[in-house]
Amino acid sequence: MxxxxxxxxxxxxxxxxxxxxxxxxxxxxxxxxxxxxxxxxxxxxxxxxxxxxxxxxxxxxxxxxxxxxxxxxxxxxxxxxxxxxxxxxxxxxxxxxxxxxxxxxxxxxxxxxxxxxxxxxxxxxxxxxxxxxxxxxxxxxxxxxxxxxxxxxxxxxRPKIAKGTTIEEKELTVIPKHNEIRDMLLEIGKIEGKIAEVEYPIDNLRLDVVWKTIPTGNPKWAFEVQLAGNFYEALTKLKHAWDKWNSKPFLVTTEAYMVQARMLLEGSFHEMKDDARIVHWEKIVKLYQLLKDVNKIKSEIRL
Structure with a gap:
């Protein structure tokens, strides 16, 4: 009882x-x-x-x-x-x-x-x-x-990975650690000429990464890296940044959890669903590598 x-x-x-x-x-x-x-x-x-x-x-x-x-x-x-x-x-x-x-x-x-x-x-x-x-x-x-x-x-x-409306077993890909992806986002921001910061305070919480256009300005882009677990809290922080600063919210996650994240955006976080981006972590890694390669080539040819 x-x-x-x-x-x-x-x-x-x-x-x-x-x-x-x-x-x-x-x-x-x-x-x-x-x-x-x-x-x-x-x-x-x-x-x-x-x-x-x-x-x-x-x-x-x-x-x-x-x-x-x-x-x-x-x-x-x-x-x-x-x-x-x-x-x-x-x-x-x-x-x-x-x-x-x-x-x-x-x-x-x-x-x-x-x-x-x-x-x-x-x-x-x-x-x-x-x-x-x-x-x-x-x-x-x-x-x-x-x-x-x-x-x-x-x-x-093996974790089950959602694909459409079915569940199927897939071989695991080695996923970078949370901090590795966070640091890639930091470097991408710097390469793109943004003021990039990690663990950025927002009230009693912290955003994984933010990008600003000027050092004293508010974040224009807000990123949360969530490879498993608490998507509700990650989206809560992004929603807070969206409300407070009109930041563009980005949730970086895995294929297994993208469907769940989209469902939350259709429900509790529907107000920002048109602005929020759900990004597969592999795209962040690919973008980071491409930008690093471009900068390396520029340096080699002294462009």
Whole structure:
């Protein structure tokens, strides 16, 4: 039986950060606004990217506190605290609750063909809690299908890549790391004669990259690199830049998540859908390489 005012949430998480959450019994978020939604005693269902499954349910045990050191995989990679608000948790249930097997039963997933849109984000479901009845369906599915003894075998599964309305298996292409693509965008901006900056502050958040036309001006272009996970938050930052500075918003992502990003632009972020650009990361790499080649040739012929 649920306690009074208990809420149930879905959060998407990378496999690496899922493992850290399980081992350290903590959860963390980037935005203070989320700490005002998710409270002590709430339950969080973790959807692990690449598995098509809800894998862990955690309960928040205490109030949120300030993080003092890097903990998460992407924080360690970038050597900065990206999720400053942490909370202690306990594991309530673990198992493999496959979304595609449950989708017809889950009331919070309105569009059954585009279920991926509803399980991505921190929180997912467009930042809204899910009904307790859906929580119970997911928890029961986890009970019936425990996690494999060798977790690494689960994490090595190939992600499914959306193509049109079907899902097919594809060989993985090596995707550059987040910071590598971010730095390419920085260099492209400089090559194009823009004032380019990384980790640009916007209120209590930071944009991955912005381009300006003059040093003291507002950003004319805003970029977020989102290779997996929290598209809702990335689009929230781009929407904020669009509202505040009329910046042109660019979301750089993978083929697997482009459909989900477009669905969000048709829904919660429809106001900026005509201005927003969703760009495959390969185009950024190609543009970067072409511009570098052009500059090299110019230098060689002293043009």
């Amino acid at each position: 649920s306690q009074l005012n208990t809420s149930y949430w879905v959060f998407s998480v990378t496999p690496e950060n899922w493992q850290i959450a399980r081992q350290k019994k903590i959860w963390a978020v980037r935005s203070k606004n989320i700490t005002q939604k998710v409270r002590k005693g709430d339950f969080i269902i973790l959807y692990v990217n690449g598995t098509e499954s809800f894998c862990t349910i955690i309960e928040t045990l205490e109030d949120w506190y300030q993080a003092t050191e890097v903990v998460w995989a992407d924080e360690m990679e970038e050597r900065i605290i990206k999720y400053p608000y942490q909370i202690k948790v306990r594991i309530v249930q673990e198992g493999l609750a496959n979304v595609k097997e449950l989708v017809q039963k889950l009331s919070f997933i309105k569009n059954k063909q585009k279920w991926g849109v509803y399980v991505q984000g921190t929180p997912a479901n467009m930042g809204r809690p899910i009904p307790e009845s859906d929580y119970q369906i997911i928890q029961n599915a986890m009970r019936l299908n425990p996690l494999p003894g060798d977790i690494s075998s689960l994490l090595k599964r």
